[in-house]
């Protein structure tokens with residue numbers, strides 16, 4: 001586990017390109033052991049002493065005080081996904097041209113083509129296939145009967161989409177991905193996913209760096225004890241803890257966002273009930289539900 005100051009230093013070096021992305025990742029993951037939490041470290045304990053208040057910021061109790069975070073860092077993979085999506089959109093919006101030969105290669109390598117049958121006479125789409133008749137096919141449009149339908153080749157379809165992205169022929173979902181997903185895509189969709197992949201390849205360094213900086217910011221904030229309160233064990237165990245804010249009346253105690261004030265700012269009668277409930281170790285939520293129902 002890296003210390004607070006080590007993380008700040010690492011972030012600075014990454015932002016200034018004094019250290020490679022790979023090395024930063026290695027340093028973070030290598031030091032992160034499953035089960036080994038920040039609050040087990042000496043660094044954490046030493047800094048905690050400096051920020052912990054002498055009494056609970058919710059109920060004023062002085063018994064068994066802990067530091068409680070009101071927000072928690074996201075996982076790195078979540079940042080990476082968000083940033084990847086953002087870059088893909090920028091790439092697509094910029095209308096970067098995908099070369100025809102490049103697109104063709106991609107289609108042939110990654111998709112099976114399941115062509116739409118056409119009438120050889122009038123090029124009508126999807127003639128009726130008859131089970132017991134010969135010739136097998138009947139074109140509903142020109143009534144032509146035949147055994148061998150014709151097909152557009154992949155090259156013809158690619159030529160068409162480069163002429164007109166909206167053309168009818170390129171809207172058929174006749175491309176099946178060769179991966180295990182076997183996704184059925186039309187040619188436009190195939191192009192979209194290629195563009196997404198290209199953006200990811202092109203911007204991989206930038207995406208990684210941006211995601212990692214966000215991740216580090218989040219973790220530095222977490223270790224800094226920003227957005228924390230001191231809470232006694234009883235208050236800390238209540239389920240509203242991630243939704244606390246400073247009481248607008250006294251600006252001293254914390255309260256759940258759904259309540260108008262903190263316990264201390266309640267009228268005398270209700271306050272006594274609330275504090276007693278906490279003393280008896282009753283659920284914070286249950287208590288407020290009762291008070292709210294008055």
Ligand SMILES: [Zn+2]
Nearest residue numbers: 056059232235
């Ligand atoms: Zn408390």
Ligand SMILES: [Zn+2]
Nearest residue numbers: 119122139142
């Ligand atoms: Zn026909």
Ligand SMILES: [Zn+2]
Nearest residue numbers: 247250262265
């Ligand atoms: Zn208050």
